[in-house]
Amino acid sequence: MSNHVQFNDVSLTIKGDSILKNIDLNLEDSKIYGLLGRNGAGKTSLLSLLAAFRPVTSGQIELNEETIFENPNAMQQICFSYDKDYSDETEKVESLLKDLPFFRPNFDYDYAMELVNRFNLPLKKPLQKLSTGMQSAFNVTVGLASRCPITIFDESYLGMDAPTRDLFYREILNEQTEHPRIFILSTHLVSEMDHLFDEVVMIQNGEMLLADDYESLMSRAVQITGATDEVDDLTANDQVLNEEKLGRTKSALILTEQAESLGQKAREIGLETQQPALQDLFIHLTKEVDSHANNR
Numbered sequence: 001m002s003n004h005v006q007f008n009d010v011s012l013t014i015k016g017d018s019i020l021k022n023i024d025l026n027l028e029d030s031k032i033y034g035l036l037g038r039n040g041a042g043k044t045s046l047l048s049l050l051a052a053f054r055p056v057t058s059g060q061i062e063l064n065e066e067t068i069f070e071n072p073n074a075m076q077q078i079c080f081s082y083d084k085d086y087s088d089e090t091e092k093v094e095s096l097l098k099d100l101p102f103f104r105p106n107f108d109y110d111y112a113m114e115l116v117n118r119f120n121l122p123l124k125k126p127l128q129k130l131s132t133g134m135q136s137a138f139n140v141t142v143g144l145a146s147r148c149p150i151t152i153f154d155e156s157y158l159g160m161d162a163p164t165r166d167l168f169y170r171e172i173l174n175e176q177t178e179h180p181r182i183f184i185l186s187t188h189l190v191s192e193m194d195h196l197f198d199e200v201v202m203i204q205n206g207e208m209l210l211a212d213d214y215e216s217l218m219s220r221a222v223q224i225t226g227a228t229d230e231v232d233d234l235t236a237n238d239q240v241l242n243e244e245k246l247g248r249t250k251s252a253l254i255l256t257e258q259a260e261s262l263g264q265k266a267r268e269i270g271l272e273t274q275q276p277a278l279q280d281l282f283i284h285l286t287k288e289v290d291s292h293a294n295n296r
């Protein structure tokens with residue numbers, strides 16, 4: 001069965017503060033979503049609504065047309081992996097993993113043991129005694145081996161060192177081939193993780209800024225560099241996300257439906273073009289919204 005999630009005009013208010021505003025979002029099966037946003041943008045709030053940790057203030061979130069909140073059937077389909085506080089957790093890694101099949105119907109214990117070996121997790125140690133990075137590796141092990149149709153990782157890899165994160169990224173791609181599902185990866189490590197994303201979702205100040213597939217978003221972006229007046233003439237009618245000047249030379253980051261033909265024209269008149277990275281778009285798209293907000 002193909003799973004899909006729909007956010008319909010979802011808002012969240014906490015103690016009078018508007019945290020999320022009118023969020024519309026569709027999540028489709030077998031896709032990896034990168035959820036990006038500045039600090040405090042509302043990523044964790046949005047994910048905690050999807051995990052049914054709290055009710056929406058208005059709107060609906062549905063999994064396969066069924067409301068998620070207080071719906072045990074829907075909630076069993078969703079795994080939310082985040083940076084938990086384990087300071088009081090005296091249970092050992094081994095016994096926690098052994099208990100999981102009772103709560104997670106798709107939990108694959110053998111796969112969990114493979115991950116325990118790969119991440120060098122000490123089975124006999126209580127969780128509270130693991131290092132921060134090892135606790136993250138435990139969270140990731142549970143998230144991957146639970147094989148939930150909706151699997152969410154909210155910065156759950158922050159404590160991991162670079163080789164361990166690399167191992168995790170490989171597992172995600174492998175799992176998506178072997179056991180496809182909806183993955184949502186909330187992260188600030190944009191340049192390190194962008195190769196994983198099928199879709200990109202950006203939120204800013206609790207509002208949806210952008211939701212698009214990675215390829216089509218990147219195909220709309222081009223960086224043009226050359227003599228300032230030539231770059232200005234060529235890009236006069238385009239959305240310039242960022243400009244950097246060095247003497248008489250200028251580099252402009254452009255987002256346009258016509259990026260391919262614009263790039264071609266640029267090269268024809270001797271300007272240089274480059275494909276920007278998702279991180280560049282993220283930095284300048286979120287910066288631009290800020291500067292508008294400050295001007296109001």
Ligand SMILES: Nc1ncnc2c1ncn2[C@@H]1O[C@H](COP(=O)(O)OP(=O)(O)OP(=O)(O)O)[C@@H](O)[C@H]1O
Pocket residue numbers: 014015017019037038039040041042043044045046
């Ligand atoms: N329980 C709460 N009570 C009041 N405000 C909250 C609560 N939880 C979150 N907020 C506020 O909601 C906003 C969004 O927070 P959230 O944690 O969702 O952002 P985030 O995008 O995950 O940020 P970060 O990248 O820094 O983790 C922030 O302004 C935060 O202060």
